Amino acid sequence: MSAEAGPPSAEQPWPVRTVARKIAEWINRLGTVWVEGQVTQVSARPGTGTAFLTLRDPSADVSLTVTAPINLVRSMRPPLAEGSRVVVHGRPTFFVGRGTLSLRVDEIRAVGVGELLARIERLRGLLAAEGLFDPARKRRLPFLPHRIGLVTGRASAAERDVLTNAHARWPAARFRVVNVAVQGPTAVPQVVAALRTLDADPEVEVIVLARGGGSVEDLLPFSDEALCRAVAACRTPVVSAIGHEPDTPLVDHVADLRCSTPTDAGKRVVPDVAEETHRVHQLRDRARRALHGWVDRECRLLAALRSRPALADPVGPLLRRADEVRALRDRGLRAVRAELTTAETFLSATRSRLTTLGPAATLARGYAIVQRVFPDGHTEVVRSVTEVPPETELRVRVVDGALRARVVDTGAEEVEQR
Numbered sequence: 001m002s003a004e005a006g007p008p009s010a011e012q013p014w015p016v017r018t019v020a021r022k023i024a025e026w027i028n029r030l031g032t033v034w035v036e037g038q039v040t041q042v043s044a045r046p047g048t049g050t051a052f053l054t055l056r057d058p059s060a061d062v063s064l065t066v067t068a069p070i071n072l073v074r075s076m077r078p079p080l081a082e083g084s085r086v087v088v089h090g091r092p093t094f095f096v097g098r099g100t101l102s103l104r105v106d107e108i109r110a111v112g113v114g115e116l117l118a119r120i121e122r123l124r125g126l127l128a129a130e131g132l133f134d135p136a137r138k139r140r141l142p143f144l145p146h147r148i149g150l151v152t153g154r155a156s157a158a159e160r161d162v163l164t165n166a167h168a169r170w171p172a173a174r175f176r177v178v179n180v181a182v183q184g185p186t187a188v189p190q191v192v193a194a195l196r197t198l199d200a201d202p203e204v205e206v207i208v209l210a211r212g213g214g215s216v217e218d219l220l221p222f223s224d225e226a227l228c229r230a231v232a233a234c235r236t237p238v239v240s241a242i243g244h245e246p247d248t249p250l251v252d253h254v255a256d257l258r259c260s261t262p263t264d265a266g267k268r269v270v271p272d273v274a275e276e277t278h279r280v281h282q283l284r285d286r287a288r289r290a291l292h293g294w295v296d297r298e299c300r301l302l303a304a305l306r307s308r309p310a311l312a313d314p315v316g317p318l319l320r321r322a323d324e325v326r327a328l329r330d331r332g333l334r335a336v337r338a339e340l341t342t343a344e345t346f347l348s349a350t351r352s353r354l355t356t357l358g359p360a361a362t363l364a365r366g367y368a369i370v371q372r373v374f375p376d377g378h379t380e381v382v383r384s385v386t387e388v389p390p391e392t393e394l395r396v397r398v399v400d401g402a403l404r405a406r407v408v409d410t411g412a413e414e415v416e417q418r
Contacts, residue, residue: 017096024094027101032091035103036111037064038185039084044073053080055088055103056185058224065102066090072108083184085111085217120223124250127225132232133253139237141257141269145205147174148269149198149236151191154179158210158241158262165266173270176204182211187221192230199234206237206269209251210262213244222249231255241265363399371395373404385410 008014037055040063044051051073053066066088073080080086090105127133148166152159159177166173178197180190191209198204209231211222221227222242231238231254240255241262252258259265305311355361359369371379373393382388392407 020094020096020099024096027092027094030092032089033103034087034089035064036085036087039080039082039086040185042073042080042082044070055086058085058185058188058221061189065100066105067093067102068105068108072106076108076110078110080108080110083217085220087111120250123223123225123228124253127228127250127254132228137232138256141237141239142205144170144271145173145269147176147201147203147205149201149204149207150175150177150210151180151194151198151207152177152210152262153182156182156210156212158182158212161262162208162210162241162266165263166270169267169272170270171273176201183214183218183221188224188227191221191227195230195234195238199236204236206239207234208239208241208265208269209255210241210265211243212262213247219243219247219249222251224250227251228254239265239269360399363397369397371397 035055038058039053040056041054042051043053049070051068051070053068053073054063055066056063068088068090087109088103088105089107090103092101093104094101131137150159150162152162159179163175163177166175176198178194180194181187182191195207195209198207209222211219219242222240228250231240231251237256238254239257239259240249240252241259241264242249242252243261245260248258257268259268310317363369370382371394372382372388373379373395379395382394388394388407388410390407390409394405394407396403396405
């Protein structure tokens with residue numbers, strides 16, 4: 001019974017040749033493909049008919065072995081070299097004997113500068129449509145960062161320019177420098193990794209991407225989509241200082257601040273200690289003048305308050321008010337006394353009038369009041385002789401007392417005769 005009759009198991013495993021053959025059959029069904037990448041290694045030894053190349057993805061740490069006829073590689077104009085961007089046409093091939101996978105190509109096309117620029121423009125439109133270039137999402141740099149992250153080439157002029165200019169402006173500026181490849185197939189993965197490392201550092205408050213000038217091909221990594229998205233994803237503000245003034249890779253539009261050169265970046269990330277010292281002196285002078293002006297104004301206000309009569313002679317108004325109160329009190333007393341005198345005079349006059357008109361005064365002039373006394377004891381004033389018949393008991397009141405009398409004869413007839 002054949003080993004390939006059924007699925008493999010621990011009791012009936014497939015041999016290596018069977019697994020390798022099945023993998024080769026499956027890969028051969030893939031057909032031909034067009035692949036774009038960057039050449040990182042070229043091996044075309046004399047006396048051999050096959051050239052070996054390593055094709056790398058510029059945006060990821062992924063590579064693929066490529067085999068091609070040596071005459072195809074030698075006929076390339078310009079000659080194929082490491083770092084070249086190419087588009088190849090070939091078929092994936094699995095070598096059963098060695099158990100390796102490679103791409104067997106029959107056509108290699110160099111990607112020209114025009115095509116690269118066209119791709120950059122298409123990517124520019126895509127990123128702009130997604131809002132990665134929107135000025136509203138750009139963040140302000142800190143006034144004085146605690147630590148500055150610097151991503152640049154090792155011992156490069158860009159690194160020297162940034163550090164020299166930053167320390168010239170602010171000698172205490174602190175940097176964390178991460179050296180990476182700034183061109184070639186490994187540039188994008190290394191720059192992205194450096195960005196993530198610095199973004200995760202809590203002491204780093206701003207990150208500077210710095211590289212000197214170069215050709216369009218040299219600056220291609222800084223227009224890579226993966227790098228642009230990594231810059232946009234950073235929580236730390238990113239400063240782009242790539243190339244010279246005319247150079248504008250896509251990362252310039254995504255970064256929070258674009259500097260024309262690394263020298264300019266060194267001046268923008270930290271303040272100038274001389275300018276800030278001068279500004280502090282100016283603010284101190286302004287504060288001193290403002291304080292002196294305020295003190296002078298308050299002193300003038302106090303002097304004006306002290307010169308007012310109420311504060312210059314505080315007892316004088318009280319004394320004048322006391323005199324006014326005293327005068328008013330005297331006037332009140334005189335008015336009351338006058339009213340009392342007038343009332344007393346009027347009362348005396350009334351009393352005199354009453355005394356004069358009263359019965360006592362009349363009795364004093366010799367008159368008397370005669371009253372009839374009834375048996376029950378009550379009395380009644382006699383107004384006529386007809387009211388008292390003879391033998392009527394009378395009470396006669398004179399000025400100094402009263403006496404009793406009895407009527408003997410009324411003499412009414414005599415009165416009537418008269």
